[in-house]
Amino acid sequence: MKDAQSPLVVITxxxxxxxxxxAMLFARRGWRxxxxxxxxxxxxASRHDVESAGAQVATAQADVADSAALRAAADAIVAALGAxxxxxxxxxxxxxxxxxxxxEAEFRRVTEVRA
Ligand SMILES: NC(=O)c1ccc[n+]([C@@H]2O[C@H](COP(=O)([O-])OP(=O)(O)OC[C@H]3O[C@@H](n4cnc5c(N)ncnc54)[C@H](OP(=O)(O)O)[C@@H]3O)[C@@H](O)[C@H]2O)c1
Structure with a gap:
């Protein structure tokens, strides 16, 4: 486990x-x-890789287009790892x-956005 004071990066x-x-670049440099x-x-899978690099990691599922879900994900990561x-x-x-x-389904996947 890395120093508890090591900084925390969040990556959507x-x-x-x-x-x-x-994420791996930061993990190898001692970030959480x-x-x-x-x-x-x-x-x-990404959590496994980051942990294998010796870093503390927290994950949260959210759609970044959903601001409430994104805030909840950020709060969950802060609760797990701090500021x-x-x-x-x-x-x-x-x-x-x-x-x-x-x-067509691929066009929809890429271009459909929510307000
Ligand atoms: N790779 C390149 O060479 C390249 C070059 C120029 C620009 N870009 C752009 O850079 C961006 C990332 O590229 P990439 O190659 O790393 O893509 P990628 O391998 O498909 O990764 C996209 C990441 O974003 C997540 N994601 C997608 N939509 C999301 C959403 N609505 N909410 C939360 N997470 C979401 C995906 O996970 P989930 O699907 O599980 O949510 C995945 O973790 C893209 O916009 C791409 O067009 C890439």
Whole structure:
């Protein structure tokens, strides 16, 4: 376990891609890490990696488009690990492919947003 005074970074989208890689960079530098994403499976896998790097970690499921859920996730991480030093927004989505070959459901997934 790292020094209890080591700073805490919270990373949205920390269960995959850029967010997950960023979480590992901080973990290896002695930071404590909070991870937020929607899916439990990805969060569990990222948690495993961060813990393997010797860092304390807390995870919380939330959709960043849902401000109440996001606040609850932040509060849960603060309750587990203390004050947040740094917040990184990595949650995002996209799709790669030829326009005519991307399924409609994928367009919807990427472009539908909530107020
Ligand atoms: N990778 C690249 O080369 C690249 C280059 C330029 C820009 N970008 C942009 O950078 C962003 C991240 O890319 P990436 O490659 O790291 O993507 P990724 O591997 O798909 O990871 C996206 C992360 O965001 C989370 N997420 C997505 N929507 C969310 C939501 N509504 N609420 C909470 N968490 C959410 C995902 O977890 P859940 O799905 O479980 O929520 C996952 O942890 C994207 O917007 C992408 O377009 C990426």
């Amino acid at each position: 989208g920390g269960s995959s891609g850029i967010g997950r890689a960023t 890490v909070g991870l937020i994403a929607r899916g439990a499976e990805g969060l569990a 947040i030093e740094l917040w990184i927004n990595c949650a995002g989505n996209g799709v790669y492919g030829w326009f005519g070959e991307v399924p």
